[in-house]
Amino acid sequence: MITEIAQIEIKPGTEKDYEAAVAKAADLPPIKGFHGFELHRSIEKPQRYRFIARWDTVEAHNDFRASEAFADWRALVGPYYAGPPEVVEHTETVVSTF
Known part of the structure; x- marks a missing residue:
């Protein structure tokens, strides 16, 4: 299993809306090779997030990025x-100590 880590800056003042959009995106249909995600917000820079997702392989993540499901995901979160x-x-x- 691999971990995808993305650093994302969002538009100031849209933090709660962005978080709600990401939570809604979690309800999209299952994606092959995907095992879930976490969203972390920076304390020092509240418009900065780290998106952490678990995948079977890098290829599974790349397949998702080429799919209609990615377009659905991006439509929800991209505006922020x-x-x-x-x-x-x-x-x-x-x-790991987890």
């Missing part, structure tokens, strides 16, 4: 973005 995600990377856990 101040710009494209600054960082999107895939990681694998090498040490």
